[in-house]
Amino acid sequence: MVIPSEEVLQVHTWDWQADVSETEIRSAYVDLAQTHSRFETHHRRKDGMVFPVEVSLSGANIGGENLVYTVTRDITGRKQSEKSLRESETKYRTLIEQAGEAVFLPR
Numbered sequence: 148m149v150i151p152s153e154e155v156l157q158v159h160t161w162d163w164q165a166d167v168s169e170t171e172i173r174s175a176y177v178d179l180a181q182t183h184s185r186f187e188t189h190h191r192r193k194d195g196m197v198f199p200v201e202v203s204l205s206g207a208n209i210g211g212e213n214l215v216y217t218v219t220r221d222i223t224g225r226k227q228s229e230k231s232l233r234e235s236e237t238k239y240r241t242l243i244e245q246a247g248e249a250v251f252l253p254r
Contacts, residue, residue: 165189165197179213182206187222199226 161169166189176182185203192198204217 163190163192165191176206176215179206179215180208182215190219198223 159169160172161167164172167175183205185201187199187201189197190200199222201220201222202217203219204215206213206215208214
């Protein structure tokens with residue numbers, strides 16, 4: 148989903164960041180020009196729904212002004228796939244561990 152730039156310019160990171168407060172954000176990113184990281188967190192949509200995201204950000208000082216470029220990606224599908232895989236692994240591990248003796252016949 149692409150958000151119009153006029154709308155983005157009217158909000159701050161802490162308006163959509165669901166896991167971290169304004170104070171925590173300000174203290175973590177004091178020198179924006181030196182900021183380069185990628186992390187997972189949760190963002191909040193306008194309707195209040197919280198969803199997982201991966202954020203990549205890089206800072207720079209351009210013309211004496213600290214700027215930050217970010218790319219945020221919704222990773223809901225990836226998180227659901229990871230959960231399904233963990234559940235499947237647990238299910239089959241339990242099946243094998245609780246199985247009695249087994250006989251394998253070659254085809």
